[in-house]
Amino acid sequence: MMAVVQWLQILFLVGTSAVAGSDEVIKRFPLLMPQVTPTMDDTYFCTPIRIDPTMDYYITGFQPNTTSATAHHMLLYGCMTPGVDEDVWNCGGMAVSNAGYSTAPTCKSGPQVIYAWALDAPALLLPEGVAFKVGKNSDIKYLVLQVHYASKAPFIDGLKDDSGVFVYYRETPQPRTAGVLLLGTGGRILPKSVEYMETECTIKEDKVIYPFAFRTHTHQLGRVVSGYKVSRNGGEDVWTLLGKKDPQLPQMFYPVVTNTTIRKGDRVAARCTMVSDRDYVTRIGSTAKDEMCNFYLMYYTEGTSPLKDPKCFSLGPPFYSWTRGGFNNIPDADASSLPVGETAKEMGVVRHQM
Numbered sequence: 001m002m003a004v005v006q007w008l009q010i011l012f013l014v015g016t017s018a019v020a021g022s023d024e025v026i027k028r029f030p031l032l033m034p035q036v037t038p039t040m041d042d043t044y045f046c047t048p049i050r051i052d053p054t055m056d057y058y059i060t061g062f063q064p065n066t067t068s069a070t071a072h073h074m075l076l077y078g079c080m081t082p083g084v085d086e087d088v089w090n091c092g093g094m095a096v097s098n099a100g101y102s103t104a105p106t107c108k109s110g111p112q113v114i115y116a117w118a119l120d121a122p123a124l125l126l127p128e129g130v131a132f133k134v135g136k137n138s139d140i141k142y143l144v145l146q147v148h149y150a151s152k153a154p155f156i157d158g159l160k161d162d163s164g165v166f167v168y169y170r171e172t173p174q175p176r177t178a179g180v181l182l183l184g185t186g187g188r189i190l191p192k193s194v195e196y197m198e199t200e201c202t203i204k205e206d207k208v209i210y211p212f213a214f215r216t217h218t219h220q221l222g223r224v225v226s227g228y229k230v231s232r233n234g235g236e237d238v239w240t241l242l243g244k245k246d247p248q249l250p251q252m253f254y255p256v257v258t259n260t261t262i263r264k265g266d267r268v269a270a271r272c273t274m275v276s277d278r279d280y281v282t283r284i285g286s287t288a289k290d291e292m293c294n295f296y297l298m299y300y301t302e303g304t305s306p307l308k309d310p311k312c313f314s315l316g317p318p319f320y321s322w323t324r325g326g327f328n329n330i331p332d333a334d335a336s337s338l339p340v341g342e343t344a345k346e347m348g349v350v351r352h353q354m
């Protein structure tokens with residue numbers, strides 16, 4: 001498969017087109033499925049692009065190229081190494097296996113979600129002067145597009161699909177660098193119960209980060225996922241809501257609800273409120289019978305390097321909780337509730353996330 005990878009690399013260098021005035025330097029790269037035909041419902045296909053390792057590139061935006069009639073959702077991952085060295089494979093935890101393709105994770109190492117699309121969402125342009133740095137001096141050496149095809153019906157006549165994302169980028173350094181901080185937990189959810197899965201960590205790097213978007217992710221049992229900045233003021237914890245969402249709604253990046261800065265010594269915290277009417281214990285894992293508790297925080301920081309440690313995980317219940325972590329002023333009701341009209345149920349969303 002090396003040949004395919006090399007070809008993609010060359011395409012990255014020459015297969016670009018300017019999208020603004022002739023002296024503008026924004027370029028556009030198509031990261032599209034290479035004419036695939038999903039043959040099963042709930043197919044997850046991945047396709048990679050290897051970034052020229054001798055250069056830095058600065059990604060400033062994403063333009064989706066699909067419709068909700070075709071794709072349930074698309075995720076764009078940055079990876080250190082892709083799940084497998086092929087041009088298309090079955091990926092995603094719930095992956096069914098389309099014959100003729102390997103099955104592997106999205107990334108073999110260093111996964112970072114940098115864009116998420118669902119339900120005819122429009123293009124995402126990062127704030128002015130902000131870019132994801134990829135390539136030579138970045139942990140992102142590959143981009144991998146994951147498309148979830150919920151139904152094989154549009155393809156039964158052997159129709160082929162090229163859903164994907166046009167990635168906007170520049171070759172000149174941008175003053176600010178984007179990153180995604182991933183908060184999550186381990187743990188278990190007891191049968192017939194409501195469980196809070198909580199995590200928290202202290203920012204130790206000497207950087208000021210500006211959060212601008214968030215994304216939530218659980219499987220079927222998640223009802224509310226909320227994320228906070230927590231600063232300590234004379235022994236009192238001050239909680240600032242960054243975002244909260246019903247994870248049964250489309251799991252895209254949404255704007256933060258408070259514009260705030262996070263500095264060295266501040267903490268970030270997240271809670272997933274899980275409701276189980278199952279008669280068995282549910283554990284963290286990748287299949288539909290398992291659960292996940294994730295809060296993604298997209299931010300930028302001045303300069304050309306993002307946070308070195310972009311993860312914030314706890315053991316989850318029964319070993320970790322905010323109370324055990326020594327927090328006070330915990331916003332118990334706020335963290336597990338949504339404004340009227342913002343639950344998936346009230347909004348008429350019936351399809352559970354996978």
Ligand SMILES: *[C@@H]1O[C@H](CO)[C@@H](O)[C@H](O)[C@H]1NC(C)=O
Nearest residue numbers: 065066067070161162163164
């Ligand atoms: C993706 O873009 C190509 C080229 O612009 C277009 O021909 C194609 O119809 C698009 N595909 C989808 C699924 O929107």
Ligand SMILES: *[C@@H]1O[C@H](CO)[C@@H](O)[C@H](O)[C@H]1NC(C)=O
Nearest residue numbers: 127212255256257258259260
């Ligand atoms: C946060 O700042 C952005 C960019 O200036 C602005 O568009 C957005 O409305 C602000 N959000 C809030 C909740 O104040």
